[in-house]
Amino acid sequence: MGRATVRLDPAFAVGPVRPRLFGSFVEHMGRCVYTGIYEPSHPDADELGFRTDVAHLVRELGVTVVRYPGGNFVSNYRWEDGVGAKADRPTQLDLAWRSVETNQVGTDDFVDWARSVGVEPMMAVNLGTRGPSEAVELLLYCNGDPGTQWPDRRAQNGHVEPHDVRVWCLGNEMDGPWQMGHKTAEEYARVAEETARAMRRVDRDLELVACGSSSRGMPTFGTWERVVLERCFDLVDHVSAHAYYEPLDGDVDSFLASAEDMNRFIQSVVATADHVAAVRGSDKRIMVSFDEWNVWRQQGFDGESSLAVREAPELIEDVYDVTDAVVVGSLLATLLQHADRVSMACQAQLVNVIAPIMTEPGGASWRQTIYHPFALTARYARGMVLRPAVVCDRVDTAAYGPVDQLVVTATLDDTGEGGADLTVFFANRSRTEPVELTLDVAAAVGAAPGDWTLVEHLALYDDDPTATNTRLEPDRVVPRPGGARTEGDTLTATLPPTSWHCIRLTEAVSR
Template sequence: MRASVTAHKEFTVAKIDPRLYGSFVEHLGRAVYSGIYEPGHASADEQGFRQDVLDLVKELDVPVVRYPGGNFVSAYNWEDGIGPKEERPVRLDLAWHTAESNQVGIHEFADWAAKAETEMMLAVNLGSRGLDEARAFLEYVNHPGGSYWSDLRRQNGREEPWGVKLWCLGNEMDGPWQIGQKTAAEYGRTAFETAKAMRAFDKDIELVVCGSSTPNMPTYPEWEYTVLDYTYDSVDYISLHMYFENHEQNTKNFLARSMELETYIETISSVIKTIKAKKRSNKDVYISFDEWNVWYHSAEQDKPVLEGKHGWPHAPALLEDIYDFADVLVVGCILNTFIRRSDVVKVGCLAQLVNVIAPIMTVEDGPAWRQTTFYPYLYASKYGRGTALDLAVDVEGYETDFANNVPYLDVAGVLTEADGGLSFFLVNRHESEALDVELSLEGFAHSSVTMDKVIGGYALDKTNGPDEEPVAPADGNDASIVDGKLSVKLAPLSYRMIRLK
């Protein structure tokens, strides 16, 4: 099967915000305790952070990490995580039916983020709490000194403010599972007043208002319309969340799930434009897709804990999906979608970073290791920064129950900012046929292949583990450029990243 692609230097989508490749650490399962933080581990530093985990996070070059939740934040008292550790209270977390020791709070997480060379994206509790706690948290984190909350931070050992720019106004407030769920009007009003108060402290912070938890919510997309009607001129982003499942074990459907993501983004982009026109506004609001991933493998094993059958355990194994090769292809398509829609999607958070539906896994008192999905995330993060190209693609497609003409070739291209190179990310969705891809480079002088990485040839259910990581990139050897055209053969069900100079 043949596929024709044209990349033209004058046809671009947008400059990609590096935060498109962010991630997420929530106080959930083993994400924090025995994930990023395990004082007794052989690799632990003086603060108890696992150096082996830090090394893998830095390998991914994660630009921003959302914290502390997630569902957890909607009943979280941030003050529980400050001050002497021996005086911090143990709280019952209603979101995940576990006990929270509060041994890691804002000070510890900020120190970890600095070591991981990433920025913080903080969330305030608009579920069980509200405006007053949000402004206190902001003052504690960002004010230099001379006020109650900033002086308390200094008393607790941090002289300089952290200067966090990106703040989430709650989490999934449309969800009936959320502590403090609100109607769109209730939440819109609360978010508007909270944004007003936070901007009174600092007009230059960036604020993220809650959109729909999934496009399957009964209030979608009316929720976005109502919330933005209240908040449009006070916020910078509206958050969207989406998880991808394959319970029916239908490969064609699973590999086409990113088409639903395309529709989701397009729909909310239209809502944003509608509200902008209604308000005669001069500003733009963008999408923060701050929760996304494949999530379904661990659903059954998690039920006893989530239903409270084990009491209130501290940091149990929850949402520990073990990813397979099929998930590599889906994650590759999702990342390609974000690149192609980088005109409106500016922030993204792979949920999550360590142990909880994550590319990095740990064994308590043991090794840290890379899941199969580590690699498409790695390549997008490292080589997908710059300007997204508007590619013209001609390839056959197939039908699913929910999408028509799903292209067998999923592809995104980026003119990279650091070195002027070209990066192409390609997925062959076809289960049995290779794709002969001819990619025309119009207006580009790139003439050689400098990197060619292939993930393919595995059974769809092949996984990695702590003892070995068999699903890993190999070097491709058949990509070539002749007369301004890149030619490459993509094996059936394969992921490929090709760099040109």
């Protein structure tokens, strides 16, 4: 059995928890939109055609911001086709996923849905097959006051008040040869600069996200970010990062350590952005928008060109197991550990397509295993992110070398006279060894000895790490009570192999 000692002290804080770290992603891909969030013929559909059972699960998941409409889809998307009377909207061929796009859901529909489930819309513009003019027109349609063409068009379509979308992505994965309108770094930097400058003429207070690398393994990684930011530095606020993880060639040990790659990815992008700032003599800090991340078994995907043309096809509907959930929990912890520089993050995607939520057309919806670490982290990560001091055993991995057996992060919500709430998240990345944990909270907030009370310990694990949730067995894998114990300022617990944990404590005596 491994052993670990963790000490928490509010003097060692990363920064405040950013609500936008708990974002998601809705793309017109597979069944994410159609028979996912939207299915007018479903028994639980609302008056706009959106599934209320899915909306309930989205609210419970705790999603704060949703990126739309892509993804690869956006790079050949004509947004005008998705507004106005549904009967008049044209059916088009989406080149990204070789799908028939009916355009029954578009900009207004998505914003209506986002507002109804309480999430902030995050829009992407097409810089693949289109450019600055079309991006500005979409911005005017969304945010302009009536009196000119595009805001008047929105008002005619039933939305007199502006949508007031604040965050805009300048294209998607333009470094990728798979992208419609793929560009070199220099080509993209030029069009992103032109688009950003024009959009800021409409609204100088927008938050703009420049495309970063679509993975840390891209041959242009690092150079791409430098070239783009050298040109766009004064015009953008964030640079994107995308990453998907899977057990390559059956290497589960390295897969469980995927957070090491995400950590290095973030550090590299931050270093590049700060290098550009230093050269310019600027104190501005470009933030990282990690607006696509998840577990995705890409080795099992034959690629876009192999897809038959269909409407809302079943596409990359991965079924997630316990191991996947532990990885997702560790990735969330890593995003929190970088809350000083990661401004937002979007798990891709929300429904059906590599998603925490699954649906059956006309039937049930259910939570995948990865739903639970996301929902609990989004619910209980509050206040300040602490930087824990961790001493634990190591796990050997082929991809990253020796890594800590535990991934740990903590948040402290100091409520002042009413006390404080402390939440600690753990992932045990060993497939074979449990961990005997000792958590020292003596320094937290300066509470008197013995003032901390254990609220609950929720654990996600199973004797079978390949266990999944399905339509017929939707609660096969759910968080269960853990066995944490407290004595004075010390908490102890045994963390099983391949497990994820949420441990909550509260200060029992007001200060």
